[in-house]
Amino acid sequence: MFESFQKYLLDKVKISDEDLEKIESVCIHKRLHRRQFLLQEGDVSRHNTFVAKGILRQYRIDEEGEEHIMRFAVEDWWISDRESYTTGLVAKSNIDALEDSEVLQWTKENFEQLVATIPVFDDFIKSLLAKSLIAYQNRVYSAISSSAEERYKEFLRSFPDLSNRIPLHMIASYLGISRKTLNRIRQV
Amino acid sequence: MFESFQKYLLDKVKISDEDLEKIESVCIHKRLHRRQFLLQEGDVSRHNTFVAKGILRQYRIDEEGEEHIMRFAVEDWWISDRESYTTGLVAKSNIDALEDSEVLQWTKENFEQLVATIPVFDDFIKSLLAKSLIAYQNRVYSAISSSAEERYKEFLRSFPDLSNRIPLHMIASYLGISRKTLNRIRQV
Numbered sequence: 001m002f003e004s005f006q007k008y009l010l011d012k013v014k015i016s017d018e019d020l021e022k023i024e025s026v027c028i029h030k031r032l033h034r035r036q037f038l039l040q041e042g043d044v045s046r047h048n049t050f051v052a053k054g055i056l057r058q059y060r061i062d063e064e065g066e067e068h069i070m071r072f073a074v075e076d077w078w079i080s081d082r083e084s085y086t087t088g089l090v091a092k093s094n095i096d097a098l099e100d101s102e103v104l105q106w107t108k109e110n111f112e113q114l115v116a117t118i119p120v121f122d123d124f125i126k127s128l129l130a131k132s133l134i135a136y137q138n139r140v141y142s143a144i145s146s147s148a149e150e151r152y153k154e155f156l157r158s159f160p161d162l163s164n165r166i167p168l169h170m171i172a173s174y175l176g177i178s179r180k181t182l183n184r185i186r187q188v
Numbered sequence: 189m190f191e192s193f194q195k196y197l198l199d200k201v202k203i204s205d206e207d208l209e210k211i212e213s214v215c216i217h218k219r220l221h222r223r224q225f226l227l228q229e230g231d232v233s234r235h236n237t238f239v240a241k242g243i244l245r246q247y248r249i250d251e252e253g254e255e256h257i258m259r260f261a262v263e264d265w266w267i268s269d270r271e272s273y274t275t276g277l278v279a280k281s282n283i284d285a286l287e288d289s290e291v292l293q294w295t296k297e298n299f300e301q302l303v304a305t306i307p308v309f310d311d312f313i314k315s316l317l318a319k320s321l322i323a324y325q326n327r328v329y330s331a332i333s334s335s336a337e338e339r340y341k342e343f344l345r346s347f348p349d350l351s352n353r354i355p356l357h358m359i360a361s362y363l364g365i366s367r368k369t370l371n372r373i374r375q376v
Contacts, residue, residue: 060329068333070325083322086315127274129317134271136324137258141248143331144364145256176332 001029004052005104008076012124019118026110032056032097038079039095045084047105051077054101055165059173060093069174072098072162078128098166148177149185189217192240193292196264200312207306214298220244220285226267227283233272235293239265242289243353247361248281257362260286260350266316286354336365337373 002024009015009023028047032038038056039045049056051073058079059069070093073079084091085108106114115122142151152175156163163171172182190212197203197211216235220226226244227233237244239261246267247257258281261267272279273296294302303310330339340363344351351359360370 060333062333066333068329070329070332082318082325086318086322126314129321130270130274133317133321133324134274136321136328137270140324140327140331141256141258143328144258144362145248145250145254174332 001052001102001104002027004075005050008050009124013120015118015120019121022118023106023114023121026106026114028105028107030103030105032101032103034097034100037094037096038103039081039084039091039093041092041094042090043084044088045081045091046108047080048085048108048111049079049095050104051075051079052102052104054103055098055162056095056101056103057098057170058093058095067173068176069170072159072166072170072174074162074165078132098170143176148175148181149188151175151177152182152185189240189290189292190215192263193238196238197312201308203306203308207309210306211294211302211309214294214302216293216295218291218293220289220291222285222288225282225284226291227269227272227279227281229280229282230278231272232276233269233279234296235268236273236296236299237267237283238292239263239267240290240292242291243286243350244283244289244291245286245358246281246283255361256364257358260347260354260362262350262353286358331364336363336369337376339363339365340370340373 005027006020006024009020030038032054038049041061053075056073056079057069058071058073058081059067061067071079079095081091081093081095083089084093115125142154146154152171155171155175168182168186169179172179175182193215194208194212197208218226220242226237229249241263244261244267245257246259246261246269247255249255259267267283269279269281269283271277272281303313330342334342340359343359343363356370356374357367360367363370
C-alpha cells in the first residue's frame with residue numbers, strides 16, 4: 001500500500017530512496033470498512049492520514065443532530081481534524097469511510113521528526129498546507145458569494161470524479177444546502 | 189512602528205535580539221490612508237503583511253460587481269492574498285484600508301530567508317498558518333451549518349472589538365448575508 005504513496009510523492013518531489021525508507025519505516029497501514037470511523041468526535045486526532053484507496057469524509061454534527069460535511073478525501077488526498085491535531089484538544093469532527101478504504105498514517109511525533117530531518121519533505125508539506133489554506137479560502141468565498149446552483153456547478157467542475165461516488169444528500173450537506181434544493185437544481 | 193511587531197512577537201516566542209534585528213533589517217514600513225489599496229485584483233501579492241495599526245479588509249468582486257469580504261485584519265493580524273502569494277499568479281482579491289493604517293511588510297524572498305535561517309521564527313510562522321487553516325475550517329463549518337442569525341452572533345462573540353469599527357454593510361458582506369437580513373436580525 002505504501003507504493004501508492006511513493007508514486008504520489010515521487011510525482012511531486014525529488015526524494016532519495018533512503019528518505020523514502022525513513023518515511024515508510026514509521027508509516028502505519030490501515031484498512032477501513034465502509035462506515036468505519038477513523039476519528040470520532042471527542043477523540044484526539046494524533047495522525048496525519050493519506051488516502052491510498054477509497055473515500056473518507058470529515059463531518060461535524062450540530063446541536064440538532066444534523067451532519068455537516070466539511071470535506072471529502074479520495075485517493076492521493078490527506079485528511080485529518082487539523083484543529084485537534086494542532087491543538088491536542090478533542091476533535092469536534094468525525095472522519096469515516098464512505099467506501100472500503102485504505103489509508104496510511106503517521107503519528108504527529110513521527111511526522112514532525114520526518115519533516116525536521118528531510119528538508120524536501122518539509123518543503124512539500126509546507127506547500128501542501130499552503131494549498132489547503134487556499135482551497136479553504138476559495139470555499140469560504142464560494143459560500144459567501146455564490147448561489148446554491150453556482151456552488152453545485154463549481155463542485156462538479158472541481159471534483160468531476162467525486163460526484164458519481166458520493167450520495168446526493170452528502171453533496172447537499174457539503175454545499176450547505178438542503179436535499180430538496182439540490183434536487184430542484186439538478187432538474188433544471 | 190517595528191516596536192508593535194516586536195512586542196507581538198516577544199509575547200509569543202523567545203527570540204534573540206540578533207534575530208529580531210535580522211527581521212527588522214528587511215522590514216518595510218507602510219502607511220495607508222483610509223480607502224487606500226495595499227493590493228489590487230490583477231496584481232501579484234509579493235509580501236507578507238502585518239497590521240501594526242488600523243483595519244484592512246480583503247475582498248473579491250463577483251461578476252455582477254458585488255463585493256464579498258473574505259476577511260478583516262486589525263492590529264496584530266496578518267493579511268495577504270495567500271493564493272497569489274503562494275502561486276505567483278495575479279490576485280483575485282483586493283486589500284484596502286478601512287481606517288488610516290500602518291503595516292509592516294516583508295517580501296516573499298526576504299521572508300523565506302528569515303524563516304530558513306531563524307528556526308523559532310519558522311516554527312512560529314508554521315503555527316500561524318496552522319491556526320489560519322483552523323480558522324478557515326471553522327468559517328466553512330459556520331457557513332454550511334449555521335443560520336444568518338447564528339453567524340452574526342458568532343461574529344460578535346469572536347470579534348467583540350471589530351463590530352464597532354466596521355460598517356454594518358461590510359459585516360453583512362463578510363457573513364454572506366444581505367444588509368436587509370442583518371438589519372432584521374439586529375432588531376430582534
